[in-house]
Amino acid sequence: MFARDSRYRKASPFRFAAGEPVVFAGVRPRPIEPATGVVEHVLRSWERLDQLAQYYYNDPRKWWRILDANPDLLYAGELAGEEQAGRIILIPRAEEGG
Numbered sequence: 106m107f108a109r110d111s112r113y114r115k116a117s118p119f120r121f122a123a124g125e126p127v128v129f130a131g132v133r134p135r136p137i138e139p140a141t142g143v144v145e146h147v148l149r150s151w152e153r154l155d156q157l158a159q160y161y162y163n164d165p166r167k168w169w170r171i172l173d174a175n176p177d178l179l180y181a182g183e184l185a186g187e188e189q190a191g192r193i194i195l196i197p198r199a200e201e202g203g
Contacts, residue, residue, distance in 0.1 A: 115136055116134065118131075118133070119132055137176070140195055143174065143195045144195070145195060147191060147192070154168035162199040167199060170199065171194065174195040
């Protein structure tokens, strides 16, 4: 269903109980492993997750690794703005494991 390098490859299919109508064919939330090889980063007011991913991983598309490592954040937009300056977030390894 997903590409073998997809971060959703370990997500299980959503199954309905017997007799329930199928509303949609989807997957359950993907498991989020604890972050490994973490460094702390102090945010500046202008920084975005894609910029941090570019800096730490040389790939702006890996912004989701940083978001996964900081479960207290609901979404990437929470980091924007002056009120987040000075906040410490965790930066995990670019790849899971290792």
